[in-house]
Amino acid sequence: MNTNDLINSLAADQTPPGPPPGRMLMIAAIGALVAAAALFFAMVGPRDDIMTAMRTVRFDFKFVYTLTLAFSALAVAVRLAEPQPLKPGETLLLWLAPGLLMAAVIAELIAVPADLWMPRAIGNNSMICMRYIPMLSVVPVALVLWALRSGAPTNPWRAGAVAGLVGGGIGAAFYAAHCNDDSPLFVLVWYTIGIGVMALLGALAGSRFLRW
Amino acid sequence: MLAGLDGDAAAYRTLLEDLTPMLRTMARGGLARAGLGNADVEDVVQEILLAIHLKRGTWMRDQPFAPWANAIARHKLIDAMRRRGRRAETPIDDLIEILPDATPQPEKSxxxxxxxxxxxxxxxxxxxxxxxxxxxxxxxxxxxxxxxxxxxxxxxxxxxxxxxxxxxxxxxxxxxx
CATH class of the missing domain: 1.10.10.10 (Winged helix-like DNA-binding domain superfamily/Winged helix DNA-binding domain)
Structure with missing residues (x-):
């Protein structure tokens, strides 16, 4: 079978290529929010004092951080779905959420006396946090990976890790509404572990499912 | 490519046919640099054409076409070279001391x-x-x-x-x- 034979088949195959990966990723993100919300209200639920918590800076910051992470990672995922090599700075957006978190951590260290640092970092619910963030994130990560399959990511590990950050950020945002540890110090330690696990799983899954 | 995406099979065929010599040059260069010989050039070209076809949905109509096609081709070429490199590694090390003439014989498969x-x-x-x-x-x-x-x-x-x-x-x- 020579190359012209193959071109016969390629030219004859007029099946349209489907929506661009950017749109698939938007659809996946909406699906991820719906799926995480459904699981959250079915199995986890908001904390009892959510109405008063919502008026505190620390509680609100958890959503700023996790949603910034999810949507900046989504924007980077749209770019990674294209095959063209990255130019310097095109993944810089990924540092936005960590930057916000570091600023919040510094503010917390200034605002709170040193003997409270450790108790706040360790918190009350770290084990529940470890369990719920991955649980709420699995479906979101899978949806984003599925959307990335329609793209042409040249580095499946990297694209999978970013999918993990999108899904992990969404899962963590919902978990934040349940969690009664609001200190940025707690977020720095435990949310990072939970989301990090999802990024790692995403990278592993990506190396397998995002090859083309 | 635009016409091809809009269902003009003849234009699409012309595009693929015009790309083929460039892909061939690229594949030949890549395989030669990796010391893999010319036997597989056509296989690599075919793999790249297949990828260009199946991934054409990732080309955005407002982008230039050449860098996109080039990126797909590079990715598949590197893929193919890695695979062939692994395949070639073991036997060559073994044979090199046995065979006085180390010129690789292209397989006629x-x-x-x-x-x-x-x-x-x-x-x-x-x-x-x-x-x-x-x-x-x-x-x-x-x-x-x-x-x-x-x-x-x-x-x-x-x-x-x-x-x-x-x-x-x-x-x-x-x-x-």
Missing amino acids: ASELSRIVMRLEGREQDVVQSISLDGKSIRDTAARLMISEGAVRVALHRGLKRLAKLYRDDDMAEQSP
Whole structure:
């Protein structure tokens, strides 16, 4: 079978290529929010004092951080779905959420006396946090990976890790509404572990499912 | 490419035919630099064309076409070289002390694509072969196989996707022996 034979088949195959990966990723993100919300209200639920918590800076910051992470990672995922090599700075957006978190951590260290640092970092619910963030994130990560399959990511590990950050950020945002540890110090330690696990799983899954 | 995406099969064919010599040059250069010889150039070109076809949805109409095609080609070339590099490694080290003349003998095997098409199942194989080798149209293929044109289109598209997957699975099998 020579190359012209193959071109016969390629030219004859007029099946349209489907929506661009950017749109698939938007659809996946909406699906991820719906799926995480459904699981959250079915199995986890908001904390009892959510109405008063919502008026505190620390509680609100958890959503700023996790949603910034999810949507900046989504924007980077749209770019990674294209095959063209990255130019310097095109993944810089990924540092936005960590930057916000570091600023919040510094503010917390200034605002709170040193003997409270450790108790706040360790918190009350770290084990529940470890369990719920991955649980709420699995479906979101899978949806984003599925959307990335329609793209042409040249580095499946990297694209999978970013999918993990999108899904992990969404899962963590919902978990934040349940969690009664609001200190940025707690977020720095435990949310990072939970989301990090999802990024790692995403990278592993990506190396397998995002090859083309 | 624009015309091809909008369903102009003739324009699309011209595009693929015009790309082929460039891909050939690129594949030859890449394989030569990796010290892999010329025997596999056509296999690599075919793998790249298949990827360009299946991934054409990732080309955005407001982007220049050449860098996109180049990126796809580079990715598949690196992939193919890695696979062949692994394949070549072990035997060469063993043979180099035995053979006084180390000039590699190109294997005269059938092309990789022919081998992989044989692994397609039933109708997909019939359709891909009919359209590729015999140059039949979708309508003629439908008439010969006594199925609808829609079924031919579906089988063709699935067959091409499966070809890409079979290339990949070969790669995977070698990665984890």
